[in-house]
Amino acid sequence: MIGDQAGTSGGIHGGWTGTVLRVNLSRATIKKESLRQDWAREYVGGRGLGARYLWEESDPNVDPLSPKNKLLFVTGPLTGTNASCGARYMVVTKGALTGAITTSNSGGHWGPELKCAGYDMIIVEGRAPRPTYLWIHNDEVELRDATHLWGKGVWDTEEMIRSESGVPDTIVASIGPAGENLVRFASIMNDLHRAAGRSGVGAVMGSKMLKAIAVRGTGGVKLADARGFMAASWAMKAKLKESAVTAEGLPTYGTEVLVNVINEHGAMPTRNHTETIFEKAEDISGETLTETRLVANKACFACTIACGRVTKLPGEASSKFMVNTNPRNWKIAGEGPEYENAWAMGADCGIGDLDALIKTGWLCNDYGMDPITYGATLAAAMEMYEKEIITNSITGMPLRFGSADALVAMAEKVAFRDGFGDLLAEGSKRLTARFGHPEFFMGVRGQEFPAYDSRAIQGMGLGYATSNRGACHLKSYTVSPEILGIPTKMDPHVTEGKAEITKIFQDITSAVDATGLCLFLTFGVGLEEMLPQLVAATGVSYTMDSLTQAGERIWNLERLWNERAGLGKGSDTLPKRMLEQPIPSGPAKGMVNRLGEMLPEYYRLRGWTADGKVTAAKRKELGLV
Amino acid sequence: MAKQLRIIPEKCTGCIQCELACSFVQTGTFQPARSLIRVHLFDDQASYAPYACFQCDEAWCLTACPVNAITISAAAAKVVVPELCVGCGLCTIACPYGTVWYSPDTHKAVKCDLCAGDPACAHACPTGAIEYVDTPAADWLGPWAADLNQTHAEMRSGGGA
Ligand code: SF4
Ligand code: SF4
Numbered sequence: 001m002i003g004d005q006a007g008t009s010g011g012i013h014g015g016w017t018g019t020v021l022r023v024n025l026s027r028a029t030i031k032k033e034s035l036r037q038d039w040a041r042e043y044v045g046g047r048g049l050g051a052r053y054l055w056e057e058s059d060p061n062v063d064p065l066s067p068k069n070k071l072l073f074v075t076g077p078l079t080g081t082n083a084s085c086g087a088r089y090m091v092v093t094k095g096a097l098t099g100a101i102t103t104s105n106s107g108g109h110w111g112p113e114l115k116c117a118g119y120d121m122i123i124v125e126g127r128a129p130r131p132t133y134l135w136i137h138n139d140e141v142e143l144r145d146a147t148h149l150w151g152k153g154v155w156d157t158e159e160m161i162r163s164e165s166g167v168p169d170t171i172v173a174s175i176g177p178a179g180e181n182l183v184r185f186a187s188i189m190n191d192l193h194r195a196a197g198r199s200g201v202g203a204v205m206g207s208k209m210l211k212a213i214a215v216r217g218t219g220g221v222k223l224a225d226a227r228g229f230m231a232a233s234w235a236m237k238a239k240l241k242e243s244a245v246t247a248e249g250l251p252t253y254g255t256e257v258l259v260n261v262i263n264e265h266g267a268m269p270t271r272n273h274t275e276t277i278f279e280k281a282e283d284i285s286g287e288t289l290t291e292t293r294l295v296a297n298k299a300c301f302a303c304t305i306a307c308g309r310v311t312k313l314p315g316e317a318s319s320k321f322m323v324n325t326n327p328r329n330w331k332i333a334g335e336g337p338e339y340e341n342a343w344a345m346g347a348d349c350g351i352g353d354l355d356a357l358i359k360t361g362w363l364c365n366d367y368g369m370d371p372i373t374y375g376a377t378l379a380a381a382m383e384m385y386e387k388e389i390i391t392n393s394i395t396g397m398p399l400r401f402g403s404a405d406a407l408v409a410m411a412e413k414v415a416f417r418d419g420f421g422d423l424l425a426e427g428s429k430r431l432t433a434r435f436g437h438p439e440f441f442m443g444v445r446g447q448e449f450p451a452y453d454s455r456a457i458q459g460m461g462l463g464y465a466t467s468n469r470g471a472c473h474l475k476s477y478t479v480s481p482e483i484l485g486i487p488t489k490m491d492p493h494v495t496e497g498k499a500e501i502t503k504i505f506q507d508i509t510s511a512v513d514a515t516g517l518c519l520f521l522t523f524g525v526g527l528e529e530m531l532p533q534l535v536a537a538t539g540v541s542y543t544m545d546s547l548t549q550a551g552e553r554i555w556n557l558e559r560l561w562n563e564r565a566g567l568g569k570g571s572d573t574l575p576k577r578m579l580e581q582p583i584p585s586g587p588a589k590g591m592v593n594r595l596g597e598m599l600p601e602y603y604r605l606r607g608w609t610a611d612g613k614v615t616a617a618k619r620k621e622l623g624l625v
Numbered sequence: 626m627a628k629q630l631r632i633i634p635e636k637c638t639g640c641i642q643c644e645l646a647c648s649f650v651q652t653g654t655f656q657p658a659r660s661l662i663r664v665h666l667f668d669d670q671a672s673y674a675p676y677a678c679f680q681c682d683e684a685w686c687l688t689a690c691p692v693n694a695i696t697i698s699a700a701a702a703k704v705v706v707p708e709l710c711v712g713c714g715l716c717t718i719a720c721p722y723g724t725v726w727y728s729p730d731t732h733k734a735v736k737c738d739l740c741a742g743d744p745a746c747a748h749a750c751p752t753g754a755i756e757y758v759d760t761p762a763a764d765w766l767g768p769w770a771a772d773l774n775q776t777h778a779e780m781r782s783g784g785g786a
Contacts, residue, residue, distance in 0.1 A: 081655050082645035082749070116656065169658075220648065220656025230649075237751065296672070299640035304751035306638035 013224035015077030015538035016040055021119045021141060023134060025208055026067060026126030030141050035120050041540055042623065044514035044547075045076030045120065047103040048554040050092030053123065054101065055557055055625075060565035064094040064200070065182060065207040067127035073114070073173070073213065076516020080115035080221040080301075083233045083533045084240055085518035087111060087301035089196075094565070096200030096207075097184045097373065097427050098446040098470040101561045104201045106173075107300035107518060108191030110215065113171040117217025128209040133174075136215045137167060146211035150180060153366040154189040161214045174212035175202045176368030178415040182206050183425040185373035189365060193308075193335035194300070197370045199447060199469055200427075224539030232532035236525055237304050243524030245486070250307040250520065251297055255339035256286030258451075263347075265483055265492065266586030267456035269449065270347045271401050272379040273442045273577055276453045277586040280352025284342050288354060295333050305520060310335055311358050336361040337371075340473070343451035344375025349382060350401035360411050367415035373427055376448035378410055380428035380440045381420075389435050395420045442575055445470035445567060454578050456588035457482050459490070459498040462598040465572045466502070468558035474519060476505035486523060495594050499601035511551030553622040556606075556614055560624065569611050572599060627701035628759050629680050630662075630737075630744060636754035639666050639673035646749035650740060661726065661737045662746045662755075675754060677746070678703065678724040678737040686736065689719030694734070700742035705734045 012018040012035070022031040036052075043052045050072045062068040072092040079086055089111030095102035114122070117136050124134075131146040149157050158172040172190060179186035179202035186202030187195045196202075223229045240246045249257045262268045263281040270278040282288060289309065298308030312333040337345075337357050341364070346357050364371040378399070384390045385399040392398060396419045399406050413421025423431055428448055432440045442449050447470025454461030459478035464471040473479070478501055482492035490497060508527050512519055515534055528544055535542050542550075562568070573579075578593045603610060607618040619625070644660035652659055662677035684703045687695040694709035695716060705716075705725075710733040717725045717734060725736040737744075739757075747757040 082642060082649065084751075112657075116658065218656070218658035220652055220654030220659070222654050226649075226653055241751075297638050298673075299638035301640070302642060302645060303638075303640050304642065306640060306752075308638075 012037065012040075013539040014222040015081075015224065015534070016045065017115060017118050017120050017221075019119050021122045021136070022125070023122060023143070024125045025128040025132060025143070025210060028128075028143055030143070040077075040120075042550060043554060044511070044534075044550055045079070046074050046088065046090040046105070046514045046516055047092065047510060048514035048550060049076075049121065050074035050090055050103065051101060051554055051557050051561065053121070054092055054094075055561055057123070058094070060094065060101070060561050062094065064096045064099060064204055067125075067208065069094050069204055069207075071124040071201070071204050071208060071210075072121060073124070074121040075111045075115050076514055077538050078530075078533060079516030080112035081223070081229070081233070081533070081537060082302050083517060083530075083537075084237050084302060084304040085300065085521050086516055087303060088513075088516050088518055089114065090513065091188055091196040091201045093201055093204045095447075095469065096182070096186070096203035098199050099565060100199075100445050100469055100567055101558050101565070102199035102201060102469045103513065103558075104188070104196035104198050105513065106188070106190055106194045106196040107303070108194035109171045109301045110173045110190035110194070111516065112221075112301045113215045113217050115217065115221050116219050117215050118219055122213065124205075124208060124210060127207065131209050131211050133161065133212040133214060134210065135165065136213065136217070137165075138217060138219060149211050151177060153177065154368050155192055155366050157212055158192060161212060165214065165216075167216045170214050170216045172212050172214045174368070175205050175210075176366055176415065178367045178369035178425075179203055179206035180211075181415065181417045181425070183369055183414060183417065184427045184430070185370040185377075185425075187364075187368050187370050189368050193365050195365065195370070198372065198472065200370075202368050223537050225536040229533060229536035232536050236521075236529045236533065239529055240304055240521070240524045245484070246305050246520065246524030250305050250523070253286030253290055254297075254307050254309040256284075256289050256309070256337065256342055258339045259285040259342065260287065261483065262452060262479075264587075265456060266583065266588040267453045267483070267492070268343065268347050269442070269451065269453045271350045272348060272376075272383040272440065273449070273453060274383070275585065276456055276583050276588060278347035278350075278352075281347065283352040284346045284354050284357060286339075289337070293354065293358060298335065300518070303518065307520060308335055309337070311337075313355055313358055334358070334362040334365070336365070340451050341371035341375065344372045344379070344448075345407055346375075347451075348375050348379040349403075349407060351404050351407055352402075353404040356404035356407055360407050363408070363411045363415075367411065369411075369415060372450060373448050374411065374414060374424075375407075376442060377424050377428040377431060378407065380432055380442065381424060382406075383440050384432070384435060384437060389437055439576055442577065443471045444574065445571060447471050452479055453583070453588070454574060454593045455583050455591045457492040458495050458593060458598070459492070459502055461574055461578060461593035461595050462498055462502045462602060463505070465574050465595055465599065466506075466602065468555070468562055475509055476502050477509070477519070477522075478502060478505055480505075480523070484523075487526070493588065493591060495597040499598045499605055502598075502602060503605050506555050507548055507551035509551070510554040511547050514550065514554060549622070553624065556618060556622055557624055560614055560619075563613065568613065572612055627680075628742070628757055629701070629739070630677055630747060631756045631758050631760050632675050632677070633754050633756070634672065634674050636752045637664065637673040637675055638752055639664055640751065642749040642751060643675060643746035643755055646745040650745045651735075661724070661735060676722060676724065678720075679722060680737075680739070685719040685721060686716035686725050689715045691715060698738060698741065700739045702737065702739040704738040705736055707731065707733050710734050
């Protein structure tokens with residue numbers, strides 16, 4: 001490694017707290033350690049720092065659900081500051097859905113609370129002998145029995161911990177029944193509706209018998225240069241107020257603003273990606289949601305965008321979709337849906353019933369599972385049902401495209417692994433393989449695609465194929481230039497220039513993910529606007545070059561980790577449907593994804609071998625072991 | 626009339642930029658636990674209520690203080706004079722809104738002093754939910770007390786039913 005050993009130089013002046021909490025559940029031990037400052041400087045925080053620790057400490061070949069897998073909760077140096085969107089923490093582990101390194105992040109108040117309690121990150125090891133939760137109140141850290149919480153939904157869990165602790169401002173990150181039952185796409189939830197959603201981080205937590213981490217922190221986040229920091233954070237906020245997306249689009253319609261946009265481009269995967277235009281898009285759009293169901297906007301900690309949607313169901317809808325388990329708080333307002341889950345449970349399943357989507361989104365939040373993979377897995381099952389590969393005797397109920405009843409009912413069955421829900425709980429790769437039709441799995445590295453068809457947006461295909469955590473919209477969002485024209489417009493149908501933009505986006509995104517800021521900022525500001533805050537907070541003289549290189553370092557380290565995990569050569573690919581089956585209608589009619597035109601150039605730009613291996617020269621350049 | 630904080634809860638998104646700004650003024654760090662303006666998140670009702678000292682005309686905190694440590698500043702704020710405050714905590718009990726705090730660090734009372742006429746929270750709020758404007762010092766508790774009296778009267782008259 002480049003840089004020096006922990007604690008030998010510099011010292012921490014702000015941004016990071018300098019303390020790591022190590023919790024071994026098997027031995028019931030808790031240790032406070034100094035943060036490796038050399039790693040902090042090179043990998044910044046969040047996604048990067050987490051990857052570095054995981055690389056050092058955990059064998060990529062472990063079973064993700066075994067006690068040997070480690071589960072890291074990592075904040076960034078800007079988490080807990082007043083930098084707009086400085087709310088993020090990252091969960092880093094080997095994903096239960098994918099077997100790849102995963103980095104799932106969440107907003108709300110949990111990450112900042114952890115910083116205020118005095119910790120940059122928590123490393124969770126082993127497996128508790130019985131249901132347990134971790135209690136953190138500043139210096140006071142202990143493992144507590146969670147037997148009485150096991151089986152409870154996320155919302156009850158938060159409330160019960162808060163009331164039994166007698167500390168009303170406690171912020172809780174927890175799993176619901178889905179995580180306990182090792183649903184492969186279980187999420188970790190905080191603040192009721194905020195999710196570290198994808199790749200099954202909740203199942204890893206469940207396998208450790210860790211129900212929750214409850215935090216109350218009353219300390220403060222320090223800054224190396226307070227005056228400089230305030231000036232920089234004001235400047236960024238002013239910029240955010242000027243952008244059409246961060247000042248108008250997101251606050252007015254939330255992420256759901258994208259439904260009509262993407263549909264008009266013929267890029268909205270519909271009925272398990274058999275089509276790309278959803279005829280009922282209008283019914284589930286941000287415009288409709290805002291006009292008919294929105295109660296208020298909600299912001300995460302320090303966020304000046306406030307994209308969160310608080311929605312309310314009319315009484316009839318609430319009771320129409322009531323399922324068996326009936327927590328008292330299901331009739332009140334909740335949050336969502338966001339674009340991704342409205343797509344997965346909506347268009348991808350052919351369902352245009354907004355109320356069913358809101359309801360099932362809440363169910364997913366309370367059960368603690370990822371609505372993207374849930375919706376996409378149900379969509380794959382629906383295609384198999386329509387093609388009569390599976391029948392009622394297996395599914396227990398008709399699974400026709402468009403069935404809102406199936407959507408609501410199956411959510412509960414998945415969370416509790418009841419009946420056919422037990423098979424859905426494995427995700428669509430395992431589900432389709434089980435019935436001999438892996439061609440109906442729509443994803444990469446075991447993780448289902450998000451809401452953009454890669455035949456209509458070529459760059460997204462390359463991004464999905466090379467994404468370290470499996471198909472994901474958050475690792476190189478080239479929808480931004482290809483559809484929205486941010487920062488400049490690119491033609492979504494061509495492959496030229498896509499390798500380059502994908503590499504740049506992947507590296508910059510990795511850097512943003514390491515700071516503790518929210519990716520949505522990038523709609524309104526660039527890394528250069530975030531940089532001065534990072535420098536002033538930490539006192540480390542990052543430059544655009546060194547920060548972008550930190551992003552590239554993170555990307556390459558994740559790649560190396562995956563190589564070690566056996567996900568190397570040949571895994572950068574897309575399903576046949578994307579590569580060979582042309583889009584049947586709409587603006588992108590006749591198109592397939594031309595991955596073969598982009599991948600070799602991408603490898604070359606990355607400085608990797610022709611079959612995508614990280615070279616020794618690249619490792620040396622980035623200071624990687 | 627004096628300038629004071631006017632809070633419009635309907636505009637609030639719960640971002641707590643106001644708490645961060647307030648704690649920064651006091652401590653130089655971002656420490657919401659030390660903020661003198663607090664945002665309560667009523668998650669299940671989708672509402673957020675920022676609240677801070679109302680700078681009451683007839684200030685209960687000021688009246689309650691046994692050593693006259695609470696005075697009125699040039700910005701017409703009720704302020705705690707730390708040199709006089711003996712940390713008895715009576716004002717924290719007297720304030721009907723719970724907006725005077727006891728500081729475990731200084732062992733004295735702390736409350737909003739309107740940042741000497743330039744409140745940081747109002748600057749920081751991105752949605753305009755906090756305004757610093759000329760506004761009459763209303764009898765904030767009046768309508769609430771009237772409501773409560775009415776309810777009690779109804780309960781008494783319907784009592785036994
Ligand atoms: S601290 Fe309380 S009693 Fe004193 S002026 Fe403010 S609101 Fe009134
Ligand atoms: S800064 Fe404004 S919008 Fe944010 S919590 Fe405070 S009052 Fe609400």
